[in-house]
Amino acid sequence: MQPMQHILLPLLVERGLLSQDAADLTWTCPTCGPIPPGQWTTTPGWFYRRLCPCQRQAEEQRRREAEQQQMQQALLEQRRAAVYGWLGACWPQKGLANKTFANFEPTPQAEAVAQVQAWAGQPQGTLLLYGGYGTGKTHLLAAIANHRRERGESVLFASAVTLFDAIADRIRQEQGYHDLLRRAMTAPVFLLDDVDKPKASDFRQEVYYQIIDGRTRVNLPTALSSNCSPAELDRFVGWS
Numbered sequence: 001m002q003p004m005q006h007i008l009l010p011l012l013v014e015r016g017l018l019s020q021d022a023a024d025l026t027w028t029c030p031t032c033g034p035i036p037p038g039q040w041t042t043t044p045g046w047f048y049r050r051l052c053p054c055q056r057q058a059e060e061q062r063r064r065e066a067e068q069q070q071m072q073q074a075l076l077e078q079r080r081a082a083v084y085g086w087l088g089a090c091w092p093q094k095g096l097a098n099k100t101f102a103n104f105e106p107t108p109q110a111e112a113v114a115q116v117q118a119w120a121g122q123p124q125g126t127l128l129l130y131g132g133y134g135t136g137k138t139h140l141l142a143a144i145a146n147h148r149r150e151r152g153e154s155v156l157f158a159s160a161v162t163l164f165d166a167i168a169d170r171i172r173q174e175q176g177y178h179d180l181l182r183r184a185m186t187a188p189v190f191l192l193d194d195v196d197k198p199k200a201s202d203f204r205q206e207v208y209y210q211i212i213d214g215r216t217r218v219n220l221p222t223a224l225s226s227n228c229s230p231a232e233l234d235r236f237v238g239w240s
Contacts, residue, residue, distance in 0.1 A: 009043070017049045025049040083145050083157050086183060087166040093159060099142035113140065120144040123189050123221035126212070128233075130226045137225035141191045144223060148189055156187040160195045164204060181207065185214035189221050196226040196236045208237040 012018035018040065019025050025037035025047050032052035040046040051059065084093040101117050119127050120143065129137045141157065148155040163180070170177035184190055190211070198204055215222050226233055 009046075012048070019047055020045055022047045029054065083149050083155055086156055087158060087162060087180065090169065091162050091166045093157065093162055096138070096142040096157065097146065099139045100146055101140075101143045104136060104139055104143060109135075116140050116144065119221075119223070120147045123148075123223070124219075125221060126216065127221070127223040128226070128230060129223070130229055132227060138193050141193050141223055141225055144189075145191055153189070154187060155189040155191065156183060157191045157193070158184070159193045159197075161197050163192070164198050164207070167207070181210055184211045185220075187220070189223075190215060191223045193225050194227070195224050196228045196233060198236075200236050205235075205237065212237065 028034050029052035031054045035052045037047035038050045145155050145157040167177045
């Protein structure tokens with residue numbers, strides 16, 4: 001007998017799953033009737049308790065459900081990565097995948113929140129969220145992203161700071177970054193958070209222009225957030 005079988009035998013006997021007396025392991029299922037034991041072929045003289053057909057069916061159903069849950073979880077992770085991880089593994093945008101309109105903290109600007117929610121259902125044109133720190137702009141943009149993602153629709157989210165960090169990293173490594181711009185320009189829905197956070201520069205203004213103008217020309221919906229007003233955004237984005 002193999003060493004592993006020496007370990008398994010006492011354990012299986014203790015659990016009532018293995019015996020040298022077939023009668024000990026014969027049982028009756030209310031649905032399937034008497035269920036005789038099977039013979040343990042690896043160790044002659046021993047019998048094991050068999051499942052009845054309805055138990056086997058239930059086990060198979062549980063196995064299928066577990067596999068389906070695993071597949072759904074893998075698909076969910078894929079979709080999250082597609083929304084928040086498109087800038088690369090080094091630039092994860094964490095803590096946003098669970099932001100929804102339902103768990104958004106109450107705000108005195110309920111009408112504005114309702115407008116954002118309506119835009120999430122049918123995005124068109126350019127949506128700009130602006131206001132002071134802590135007013136929930138990032139939460140609302142992420143809620144739009146998650147709403148679209150849950151419907152199986154393509155959407156990209158980026159923090160402006162992270163976007164330019166990823167671009168700068170590509171430049172330092174002498175790698176191209178225009179694929180990132182193309183993805184931002186062609187995504188069915190693009191959400192860019194904190195556009196006024198990176199320090200204004202000609203290069204950043206040019207990047208913003210390429211993305212926003214490129215999307216506007218082909219009528220792709222875009223949502224932006226900033227702490228400053230639309231009039232003050234001109235020095236960052238190059239539009240007024």
